Amino acid sequence: MRMTESIARREFLKRAGLVTAGAAFFPGRFLQKLAAGEAQAPEPAPVDAKETLDALLDTYRKHTLSGLRAGGSGGGNHIPMVLIALYRMGGSAEQMRRYVRLFNLQPEAAKPIDASWKDKITLENWQRHLGRGDFHGFIDFFERWVQATSLETVLKESVPFLIRRSNAGAYHPLLRLGYAIDYGDREEIVHSLAGWAGGSPSPDFDIQAPPVAPDALLSEITQKMSDFRLGPSGGIEDSAKQVYAQKAFYESLKPVRVPDTNPMERISEIIMEAFTQTKDFTLLHAVTSCQAVRLMVPYLRFPQESLSWYWHSVCANYLVVSKEHPRFGKDSVTGGSPGWKELLLQAAASDVSNVSVYEHRVKLVYSCWLDSQHYKRDRYLALAARGWSS
Numbered sequence: 552m553r554m555t556e557s558i559a560r561r562e563f564l565k566r567a568g569l570v571t572a573g574a575a576f577f578p579g580r581f582l583q584k585l586a587a588g589e590a591q592a593p594e595p596a597p598v599d600a601k602e603t604l605d606a607l608l609d610t611y612r613k614h615t616l617s618g619l620r621a622g623g624s625g626g627g628n629h630i631p632m633v634l635i636a637l638y639r640m641g642g643s644a645e646q647m648r649r650y651v652r653l654f655n656l657q658p659e660a661a662k663p664i665d666a667s668w669k670d671k672i673t674l675e676n677w678q679r680h681l682g683r684g685d686f687h688g689f690i691d692f693f694e695r696w697v698q699a700t701s702l703e704t705v706l707k708e709s710v711p712f713l714i715r716r717s718n719a720g721a722y723h724p725l726l727r728l729g730y731a732i733d734y735g736d737r738e739e740i741v742h743s744l745a746g747w748a749g750g751s752p753s754p755d756f757d758i759q760a761p762p763v764a765p766d767a768l769l770s771e772i773t774q775k776m777s778d779f780r781l782g783p784s785g786g787i788e789d790s791a792k793q794v795y796a797q798k799a800f801y802e803s804l805k806p807v808r809v810p811d812t813n814p815m816e817r818i819s820e821i822i823m824e825a826f827t828q829t830k831d832f833t834l835l836h837a838v839t840s841c842q843a844v845r846l847m848v849p850y851l852r853f854p855q856e857s858l859s860w861y862w863h864s865v866c867a868n869y870l871v872v873s874k875e876h877p878r879f880g881k882d883s884v885t886g887g888s889p890g891w892k893e894l895l896l897q898a899a900a901s902d903v904s905n906v907s908v909y910e911h912r913v914k915l916v917y918s919c920w921l922d923s924q925h926y927k928r929d930r931y932l933a934l935a936a937r938g939w940s941s
């Protein structure tokens with residue numbers, strides 16, 4: 552991009568109120584496209600909606616420093632993602648507050664980060680600390696790293712390592728970072744990175760092996776593990792770990808071939824087709840995580856290697872679903888869906904009495920909307936309107 556184009560884009564965002572004096576600006580991928588005239592947003596949310604979003608995100612982050620659970624579905628781990636989705640979908644400040652009132656947030660109980668008694672996380676040792684669950688220590692580390700360099704530098708250096716932990720927390724740490732990048736919030740990005748750093752990695756594989764098409768690898772794994780039987784499971788991550796432990800699985804892993812341009816295109820299509828055939832809850836997370844990973848592609852130094860780690864986690868989850876639903880439906884999507892604007896507002900305003908249904912509906916609609924704009928696939932609208940079987 553020429554210098555004059557960069558300045559013009561920055562001036563556009565400044566006039567739109569997206570850059571504040573003295574603050575390091577980090578635009579979300581959507582905001583970059585919006586500034587370039589390459590994307591369309593719904594009706595702009597009122598100013599009070601953004602102020603409410605920022606205040607509630609801050610409240611949630613402070614609560615996580617208290618060591619308390621938020622209560623509600625998943626201990627409140629969906630809160631930042633749902634809030635950002637609501638804002639981007641045109642939701643109101645009251646809809647955001649209505650949702651957060653379902654949880655027992657106690658930001659006043661937040662404790663200052665004190666990692667003095669631990670081995671301090673540094674640029675030299677941070678990779679050795681991955682997977683140890685030192686959330687507070689990683690917040691301190693990533694904040695120092697960002698201050699010393701920039702958000703872009705930190706993302707380019709950290710995401711290629713973190714994506715090896717794609718399935719950690721049932722994709723939620725990965726998802727949260729994707730939402731944070733889309734919104735462009737520095738603190739939210741730092742907390743997202745810190746949360747992801749505590750996850751467990753996928754099995755290793757030979758990155759020098761000849762790459763194969765993602766659908767070919769999925770087919771090979773499915774065939775080789777036809778005798779696999781899933782044991783009692785505690786959820787998405789636990790089920791995938793059962794697959795990871797199988798010799799036939801990790802010996803089948805290879806790099807996947809991705810195009811230089813739009814490297815997530817075929818992967819996203821396979822995931823979309825799989826979710827079309829079943830309303831499975833696990834594949835809903837594959838759809839939403841796919842959209843989040845797409846926003847991380849600019850920070851992947853070697854996309855083929857990084858996306859292979861992610862695809863291996865999807866293959867594991869697909870295998871679990873195939874065992875739970877031996878016969879995938881041919882096509883359970885019907886026509887007659889409302890338009891995107893109506894659907895976005897409907898999802899934001901829907902009933903919150905079943906908090907898990909509400910959270911996953913909002914996230915699914917949001918992810919399908921963004922990927923529909925990117926890939927120009929009409930199917931996403933029908934998928935978002937259909938939902939899933941809870």
